[in-house]
Amino acid sequence: KPRLFSGMQPSAQSLHIGNYVGALQQWRDMQDAYDAFFCVVDLHAITVPQDPAALREQTRRTAAQYIAAGIDPAKSTLYVQSHVPAHSQLAWVLNTITGFGEASRMTQFKDKSSRYGADATTLGLFAYPTLMAADILLYGAEAVPVGDDQKQHVELTRDLANRFNSRFGETFVVPEPIILTETARIYDLQNPESKMSKSAASENGVVWLLDEPAKTAKKFKTAVTDAEREIRFDRGAKPGVSNLLTILSSFTGTAMPALEEQYVGRGYGDLKKDVADAVVAAFEPVRARALELLDDPAELDRVLAANADRAAEVADVTLKAVYDRIGLLPRG
Ligand code: TYM
Numbered sequence: 001k002p003r004l005f006s007g008m009q010p011s012a013q014s015l016h017i018g019n020y021v022g023a024l025q026q027w028r029d030m031q032d033a034y035d036a037f038f039c040v041v042d043l044h045a046i047t048v049p050q051d052p053a054a055l056r057e058q059t060r061r062t063a064a065q066y067i068a069a070g071i072d073p074a075k076s077t078l079y080v081q082s083h084v085p086a087h088s089q090l091a092w093v094l095n096t097i098t099g100f101g102e103a104s105r106m107t108q109f110k111d112k113s114s115r116y117g118a119d120a121t122t123l124g125l126f127a128y129p130t131l132m133a134a135d136i137l138l139y140g141a142e143a144v145p146v147g148d149d150q151k152q153h154v155e156l157t158r159d160l161a162n163r164f165n166s167r168f169g170e171t172f173v174v175p176e177p178i179i180l181t182e183t184a185r186i187y188d189l190q191n192p193e194s195k196m197s198k199s200a201a202s203e204n205g206v207v208w209l210l211d212e213p214a215k216t217a218k219k220f221k222t223a224v225t226d227a228e229r230e231i232r233f234d235r236g237a238k239p240g241v242s243n244l245l246t247i248l249s250s251f252t253g254t255a256m257p258a259l260e261e262q263y264v265g266r267g268y269g270d271l272k273k274d275v276a277d278a279v280v281a282a283f284e285p286v287r288a289r290a291l292e293l294l295d296d297p298a299e300l301d302r303v304l305a306a307n308a309d310r311a312a313e314v315a316d317v318t319l320k321a322v323y324d325r326i327g328l329l330p331r332g
Contacts, residue, residue, distance in 0.1 A: 003034065003143070004145065005135060005136045005175075007135060008062060009041050010062040011058065013208075015210075017247065018147065020069070024065075031071060031075055038076055039081050040079070043082050047125040060297055063300060068289035077307050084311050090134035108152070129157075137173075140314075142175060143176055144176065157175055168325040189219055190222075191224070192239035192243045206219075209287060217277075224240045
């Protein structure tokens with residue numbers, strides 16, 4: 001089977017609906033056709049200010065949500081990034097073939113450095129994309145299912161793989177980003193011109209997978225729309241309504257033109273209620289299962305440890321080949 005790699009940062013208590021439809025759902029649907037590696041990228045999460053006790057808890061919670069959403073740790077390799085040291089080790093090597101200029105062009109770096117300020121603009125934040133490239137390249141992944149915001153990082157990964165291969169000989173598989181165009185970008189419910197994000201300004205704009213159903217329903221009820229009455233998909237003119245339609249389409253499996261037709265002559269209240277119902281119905285079992293898994297952290301940690309061993313076996317082979325190609329003297 002071809003290899004697949006993807007990951008999410010444990011940077012909040014819960015994943016949000018953008019992570020779910022932009023990535024997690026695709027992961028679940030692809031795990032049978034691929035030899036898949038799903039990582040909780042804790043080393044990425046420390047590139048911005050963070051709280052150690054919260055990070056530990058969030059790492060488990062993120063893993064529990066992967067499993068609850070349908071990732072099977074017996075089929076796919078589901079593990080924590082820091083448990084496999086080869087990620088950091090390969091990232092260092094990749095740093096030495098990455099230009100300062102090309103890393104400076106990464107829009108996520110520019111966004112985060114302006115959001116967190118000069119003191120938090122660290123070398124770690126700057127090197128975020130080379131660690132991500134290491135994640136992908138260690139496993140020879142052909143497919144990398146992500147949301148739209150990660151496309152630039154996967155493209156840098158492709159450039160680095162090609163550069164290394166041409167400088168030191170064929171070593172890396174050149175990966176492809178897999179992006180579902182319809183759901184590649186989910187927007188904040190309160191501020192539908194910006195991407196929904198774990199660090200959003202308004203808590204009401206973000207729909208969390210682990211929120212209580214009543215809270216989720218309320219967030220949709222108070223979602224920002226516009227002063228018109230017509231329900232149609234038009235990203236530019238009607239960002240709020242279009243975002244709700246995108247979410248509903250994804251959760252019901254109804255394509256956009258057919259969905260628009262269902263709402264001819266109906267009001268925004270109907271649309272909001274239907275989206276809320278569809279999301280709550282899908283999230284409720286996932287939430288319940290995640291909380292159940294979190295009731296037994298020792299068992300969860302055992303699963304993660306066994307999966308990290310499996311990941312390390314693959315990763316260490318790649319790292320060894322890389323060290324050899326670049327001329328590091330093997331330890332005798
Ligand atoms: P992270 O944790 O920010 O996001 C996890 C995944 O969710 C997608 N996503 C969205 N999709 C649609 N709409 C949104 N509003 C939205 N917000 C987030 C992201 O595109 C991502 O697929 N750098 C990655 C983590 C990572 C990674 C990797 C991914 C580290 N190493 C290797 C793939 C391969 C990130 O920031 O994810």
